[in-house]
Amino acid sequence: MLALTACTPDNAPAGAAAADQPLPELQVPASAAGGACILLDYPQIEEHIGVRFDVAASDQSGETATCVVQTEGSTRPDLTLVVVESTTADARTYLAELKPKGAKSLSGLGAAAYRQVLPAEDGAGPAVELGWLTKDKQLLSLRFTFGDGAGEQEANDMAGRLVNLAQALDSDEL
Template sequence: MRTRLALLGTVVLFAAAGCEAGEGAAVVTPSAPAEEIVEEPAAAAGGACILWDYKLIEQTTGVRFAVAASDQVQDTSSCVVQTLEAAWPDLTLSVVETTKANADIFLSERMPAKATKLSGLGRAGYRLTTKAAAGHGPAVEIGWLSEAKQLQTLRFTFAKDAPAAEVKDMNAKLLELAKALSTTNG
C-alpha cells in the first residue's frame, strides 16, 4: 500500500511540476501487486476439522474442497467444507465426544427412521440418502457409533440437479471416508 501511495505521489508531483514524458522516456503506470491466495489446511479451522484434510477428502470422494469452518456446541464438534465455486456440494462431519449408548441403543434411538444399517463401521452404523430440498441436491449421510464410543456423522450434500449415478457412487466413497475417520480406543 505504501508503495502504491509513493508511486502515486511521484506521478502527481511530476504532473504538477509540468514534466512530460519526452521521446524515449519511460512512462510508469502504477499497477496493483498480484494478490496471492493462500489455502489454509482444513485442520486450521479447528473443531472436527482437525480430523481431516482436503487431500484425504479429495482422494476418497473425488471432490476438491478448499474452504473449512467449524463449530462447537457443548460436547458436539462439527466441520463443514465447501468448494470455492458454489455453496454445494458440501461435506459435514460432526462428532459427539462421548456417549453411553451401546450399539442396540444407537440403532434403535439414533438411527433415522428411513436409514439402513451398515456393517463394518465402528460398533454400529447407518446410511441415509435424502432427496433434494431447499435449493440443494440430494444428500448421503453415514452415522456410526465408533469404537471409542463417539457418535460420528458424515453428510455429503450435492448441488441441485446432481445425477443419480453420482449420488449412488457417493455411498461407497463416503463409507470409505467414514472408515478413515472412525475413532478407535487406541
C-alpha cells in the first residue's frame, strides 16, 4: 500500500521552513568600494551626521582618490570625500589659495580648514562643504548634498555634524 502526504507548513519536512525564509540582507561595507571609501564606514557616518547610507563608489586619478556614498535607489542626499595624497602647501598657502571665495575659515580641524554652505542647484538641495589640510600634508574635502527641498537652516545644522565627521577622519577614528 502506498501512502501519499502533502507538504504543508504543518507537516513540512524538517529544514523546509528554514529554506523558505528570505536570506538576510547583507550590506557591503563602504570600504569595499576602494579608493577614498576605505576611510569611510556607514555606521560611523550615521553616528556623526545622522544620515544612513548604504552604497558607495570610488575613483582614483593620480594622487586624488574619491568616494561617494548614497542611499540605494536615490541620488540624494549624498556624501563625497576627496583625498589628495600629498601637497607642498602650508596652512597659510592653503587658506590664501585653496579656500574658496566666500568660505569661512574653520579652526580645530587639521592644519587649516574651511567650511561653506552652497545654494541649491540643478535639482539638488543645498550643499555643505568642508576642506582641510591635514597635519601630514594631505588635502581632504567632505561635501554633503541635500535632496531638493532642503533649506538653508538644515544645511547650517549639517555643517556642525559634518565637522564632527571630518574630525573623526582627521584623527583616524573611523
